[in-house]
Amino acid sequence: MHNHPMTRFPSASRKRLLAWGTNSARAWVLFACTSLLLAAGSLLLAQQIATRTALESLERQGRADAGLKVALLRAVLERPRSLPLILSRDREVEEALKAPxxxxxxxxxxxxxxxxxxxxxxxxxxxxxxGLSIAASNWREPSSFVGSDYAFRAYFSGAIDKGRAEHFALGSVSGRPGLYISHRVDDAAGRPLGVVVVKTEFDQLESDWRDALRPTFVADDNGVVLITSIPSWRFMSLGTASPEVLSRVRSSRQFGEEMLLPLPILSGAPLSENARRVETALPGGTREGFVEVGLPVPSTPWSLHFLLPVEPALNAAIRQAQMAALLLLAPFLGLVAFLIRRRQQVLARIATEQAARLELEQRVEARTLALRQARDRLEAEIADHRATEARLQGVQQELVQANRLAILGQVAAGVAHEINQPVATIRAYADNARTYLDRQQLEPASSNLTEIAELTERIGTITQDLKALARKGRSAPEPVPVRDVLTGAVMLLKSRFAGRLEALVLDLPNPSLLVLGNRLRLEQVMINLLQNALEAIETLPGGQVRAFVEEAAGTVTVVVQDNGPGIAPEVLRQLFTPFNTSKEAGLGLGLVIAKDIISDYGGHIGVESRPTGTRFSVTLKRANP
Structure with missing residues (x-):
């Protein structure tokens, strides 16, 4: 029958192997958590970089495309501009205006x-x-301009005043929008005879823009959309039109009865000059994100706005960047995992070798006569040490008794107060019971006598604890409820800190929690620790002392912590040295004796102190692990 390899090693070696296994699992958990954090951070960083790069790329593409559209628009504008100028100097036009x-x-x-x-x-x-039209190229059509009055149009008044004008408006006869380019006709003496006007429409240009599937529009200096690839956006405003603009447009009938409603574009973060990120809902679609690039149109007060959709390019860029980040991170994490695995294999081999070596040493020691002889000598030395220890324990018992009597003196007044109150209550119950007996009322009299018995039992408990505290000697360890130790210590401190125990927060454990020791000696330790903590916060507003229990597999730790000013470093270094104290009336023996008491039962005392408080921890063996 073969046992598991770990069962061949002694308990200490098994503990080392178990500790190695625990550390190995922790290392892999830490590696997994770190890997997840690195992956999440890499994905987030890749997303941010990809977003910035994609937006910059879209902006560059938008500027290039918008520049081409501006050039095409200029070409469309320049072709008809020469016609009014040439016709304004034509003899036939001049003669028709002079003698029509x-x-x-x-x-x-x-x-x-x-x-x-x-x-x-x-x-x-x-x-x-x-302002009356005398001739027109559409003279044959039903919607001919001949005979129409255009004196109210800005392109007419502008040409008469300045010699030439350009004005975008909705046709008063045709109802079609277009750009009106006008030039004044003068006679030989320089007097105005009339105006030549050419109207240019942009249907073909708008159709080309629509085929490109990229929203494009041109706005004038008032922000009104004139030319657009989306017909429903025509004569809408980049923002809310001012009352002055609305009044001027209405009076000139430039855009008919249009309300100049604002465009359905929500502005976002600016990317650079004349470029920003926006959101809008195209006709028949849902709200989408776009990069808007605006460029001025030379030789006009107009600006061309070009929109590029963001989501397709942005999503593709983010996917590529995140995939690249994961591909770069994967080899690194693989290398780290390989190194961790390699290190754990080395540590496992070392732990196994140490366990085997320890087992071999124990077998050799068990079979060596020299070790038995050394053991005999060691036993003799132990006997000497025990004798010395017995003498030291005698001195220790004297110190413990001195400390116990000092505490007894402090609590004597409180015990008298604790007894005085029950005695007074007993007197009252006795008088009442006599009165009830005289009246032949036996039931209330019996109840009072029961209360008197309970009060005398309480007095007996108080005096018994007081006598036990004064008793001298050391007892063998026995199972002691931790809850009784804490409540007993607090009861004996009630008189010393009457009215101030509200600063003590006591988290009592389960009554079944037992430790190895002696109740009276352990109460003496807890009295010392609680008294020191309460004195540390005595003058502090908001001071608090908390006592609670921490459980482990084979031990129980009682913690007493306060939020006082802490222990000075020079006192803390020699805290468990006899006659070292920071109190004016102290002997410096309380903590020394407490440490010795806890050591007698195989435990230890630890202390941590900061300027914000002090924490004492008393660790004892558990009686029922």
Whole structure:
């Protein structure tokens, strides 16, 4: 029958192997948590970098595309601009304006019709000095401009005043939007005879923009959309139009009855000059993110706005960046995992070798006569040490008794107070019982006598604890309830700190929790620790002392901590040295004796102190592990 390899080793070796296994598991848990954190951080960083890079790339692409569109728009604008200038110097136009007879007007109509057929202009027409159209290229059509009054139009008044003008408006006759380019016609003396106007429409340009599937629009200096690839956006405003703009547009009938509603574009964070991130809902679609690039249109007060969708490029960039980050991180984490595994294998081999060596040493020691002889000598030395220890324990018992009597003196007044109250109550119950007996009321009299018996039992408990505290000697360890030790210590401190025990927070353990020791000696230790803690916070507002229990597999730790000023470093270094104290009336023996008492039962006392408080921990063997 073969046992597990670990069963061949002694208990100390098994503990080492178990500790190694625990540390190994912790190392892998730490590696997993660190890997997850690194992966999450890498993905987040990759997302941020990819977002910034994608937006910069979209902005560059948007500027390039917008620049091409601006160039195309300029080309469309420049072609019809020369027509009004040339016609303003044409003799036939001048003669028709001077003497508008039917023959000259008919000839001018045909000439304008021929010119429009060979250019990209929509309509060419001539207006006299009063604003009345005398000839037009569409003279044959039902919607002919001939005979219409355009004196109210800004392109007419602008040309008369300044010689030339450009004005984008909704046609008053055709109802179609377009750019009106006008030039004044002067006679030889420089007097105005009329105005030549060419209207250019942008249907083909808008159609090309729509085919490109990228929202594009042109706005004037008032922010009103003039040319757009989305018809429903025409004559909407980049922002809320001011009352002055609305009044001017309405009076000139530039855009008919349009309300100049704001565009459905939500502005986001700016990316750079003339570029920003926005959100909008295209007709028939849901809200999407775009990069908007705005560029000025040379030779006009207009600006061209070009929108590129963000989500497709951004999502692709983020996926690629995160995949690259994970691909870069994976080899690193693999290398770290390999090194951790390699190190654990080395440590496992070392632990196994140490366990085997320890087992061999124990077998050799068990079978060596020299070791038995050394053991005999050691036993003799132990006997000498025990004798010395017995003498030291005698001195220790004297010190413990001195400390116990000192505590007894401090609590004597409190015990008298504790006894005085029950005695007074007993007297009252006795008087009442006599009265009830005289009245033949036996039931209340019996109840009072029962209360008297309970009060006398309480007095007996107090005096018994007081006598036990004064008793001298050392007892063998026995199972002691931790709860009784704490409650007994607090009861004996009630008189010393009457009215101040509200600062003590006592977390009592389960009554079944037992430790090895002696109740009276352990109470003496707890009295010392609780008294020191309460004195440390005595003058502090908001001071608090807390006592609680921490359980482990084979031990129980009683913790007493306060939020006082702490222990001075020079006192802390010699805290368990006899006659070392920071109290004016102290002997410096309380903690020394407490340490010796706890050591007698195989335990130890620890202390941690900071300027914000002190923590004493008393660790004892558990009686029922």
């Amino acid at each position: 007879d039917s023959a000259r007007i008919a000839a001018l109509n045909r000439k304008l019709e021929d010119l429009v057929a060979g250019t990209s202009a929509s309509v060419l027409y001539v207006i006299d000095v009063k």
